[in-house]
Amino acid sequence: MKRLLLSGVALLALIGTAQAASHSACPAVTVADAMGVAAGAYPQQYELSEFQELAGCTLEFSANPDAAALNARIRGNPDLPPLAERIPAEPLVVAPYDEIGKYGGTLDVLSNATEAGTSDFLSVRHVNLVRFSDDLQTIVPNVAKSWEWNDDFTQLTFKLREGHKWSDGEPFTSADVKYWYDNLALNPNVIAKPKDYVLVAGERMTVDTPDATTVVFNLPAPKPGLLAHFATSFAQGFQPKHFLGKWDPELNPEADAMAQAAGFENGLAVIAAYYGNSDWTDTPTPLLNSPDKVANLPADTMPTLESHILVNDTTEGRRFVANPYFFQVDTQGNQLPYISEQDEIYVNENEVRILKLVNAEVDYKSQSLQLPSAPLLLENQEKGDYTVELKPEITIATFAFNVTSEDLAKREVFGDLRFREAMSLALNRDEINEVAFLGLGEPKQYIGFSPAPSFVDPKWSSYKTEYDPATANALLDEIGMNDLDGDGFRELPNGDKLVLNLQFATQGVAGQVVELVGQNWADVGIQSTVKEVTPDEYRSAQSSNQLDVMMWRKSQPMGIVLGNNELWVPPFENYFGIRNGMLWAEWIDTNGASGVEPPDYVMQLISDINDFQSTQAGTPESDELGARLVENMVSNLLFIGTVQAPAPIYHRNALKNFTSFKTQSYEYYRTYPYRGTQWFLDE
DSSP, X not given: OHHHHHHXXXXXXHHHHHHHHHTTSOOOOOSSOXXXXXXXXXXXXXXXXXXXXXXXXXOOOBOOTXXXXXXXXXXXXXXXXXXXXTSOSSXXXXXXXXXXXXXXXXXXXXXXXXXXXXXXXXXXXXXXXXXXXXXXXXXXXSSEEXXXXXXXXXXXXXEEOTTOBOTTSOBOOHHHHHHIIIIIITOTTTXXXXXXXXXXXXXXXXXXXXXXXXXXXXXXXXXXXXXXXXXXXXXXXXXXXXXXXXXXXXXXXXXXXXXXXXXXXXXXXXXXXXHOSSSOTTOOOHHHHOTTTGGGSSOSSOOXXXXXXXEEEOSSEEEEXXXXXXXXXXXXXXXXXXXXXXXXXXXXXXXXXXXXXXXXOOSEEOTTOOGGGHXXXXXXXXXXXXXXXXXXXXXXXXXXXXXXXXXXXXXXXXXXXXXXXXXXXXXXXXXXXXXXXXXXXXXXXXXSBSSOOTTSOGGGGGTTOSXXXXXXXXXXXXXXXXXXXXXXXXXXTTSOBOEEEEEEOTTTSOHHHHHHHHHHHHHTTOEEEEEEOOHHHHHHHHHTTOOSEEEEEEOBOHHHHTXXXXXXXXXXXXXXXOOOOHHHHHHHHTTTSSSOOOOHHHHHHHHHHHHHHTSOTTSHHHHHHHXXXXXXXXXXXXXXXXXXOEXXXXXXXXXXXXXXXXXXXXXXXTXXXXXGGGOEEOO
């Protein structure tokens, strides 16, 4: 009996040992091989406790062996504490696509210039409160651990991760969200005009912080799309209060004196050097803004929650190192990111950029790549050991005539709907598709939504898209635009010469498209000149109301429209997209004190988009509002669509855990759904 009892004890001990072993070594779960572990509440990721329960294990953590050396390159950072003190109590557990990665290496990328064409690369390291999964349908936790709406979508509560830290080791808390909203997003001394997404039907929200990990957005009216905004936008819903707040005169009475001692005019000037005067998170740091003063500041760049942090910034490019406090780990407990450094260089000439891709000098690229470049890239992909995929774009190359031109004679013509109809009918979209888009696109009108929701009548996608130069000529004759001097080109009704200056940036629209459009318009007697400029030059001229014709890619999926009204309110997009009606926007912003009063249909657009965002999607009321938005926008042809086509996505084959994107688009914030933090280099 004693022998049997001892055997039973020994057996129990063996069982206990086996259980302990099973709860220590976690399976290397990937998207490709779940290793028998069930999916969590959200695709391709887990909360720590969720993963350990599903996998029956205890995750042990490890870090990049070069973390201390990388941290030493972040000026102002203290020496590194142990990893357990750097990651949250509940880190986000990420399942890599194909395999557990290896640490090290430098991701080489290519942008156009400082603040031009950089969002592609920024999206690789980007984080926000939530994000879209790679199905582009499911919103999943990221910086925030969870969220909850109330019943009528007037209160959105986020739970943050306990123990989450900024890249300098300071705690990240709900106070950082409230500081962003109250002191930056709504501060006219920082951002002159509040962005739509921080407002609800033009009214501000309030932010409550009942504890360090709880943030409550209180909305004055329903806005279900607010969550989707945080999932897609470059504008992060948090900023480091501990860092920026000491320079903020509203929080620190010594801020201005401190700033002046550092060589700045006041505290707001220091905030501008670090944060910029907009919500764009890719502004140059003090390394560029104030290289003579940067030594007097506590750091070269403000702390971040992103996967990498800037350590060098010049007019030629930038260098980043891995954030030693990053909040994500893989299913083996390895702190992400795998890639130690990122090197971004600037090349504004499209031909030079394409040559660098052909020569495999770049690890990843999609922004500014247009379909006309695809044949050369595809021809050389085997030799260069890289892969090029053609993926649909959400946007469509779009042209807009300046309806509030400073030239009153032009304003009268551009504001005449008959002229805009003529210019749309003059376009040979089939030819544009064949020549510029290799026959792979689809001629379409701009309708504001992409893809088209069910409430959109299909007729609007083809509205005034037929190639009909005879009708175009008749409309121009009707307006009184005649060829007075016999040179084959029409003058304005008052007799003034009309030559459209078609300035374009390759980042926004392919040069071949612009040339073909110019030729189509010449065929109906409208003369133009074509000139390529940099994105910054284009944007500056557009925003200062200096262009005759604006051109860029444009459209948004419904999920973004529900949270952001910019496509429907003058000037109909932000600084980085295609705008129109700049003086209408001024009239709205000044409550009629200056600018030009918009026509009734524009005021109807503004009213309808506010109601649309406050109405539950899919209801008859929402569908009616959406249908009216489309009819109003398309029938007035403020923006003229051309061809919707795919565009290239490029990556070197040495870049691993790289998945096939669903779209080549800015609208879901480029790589953000595809988890660049789990990329690694195998070479």
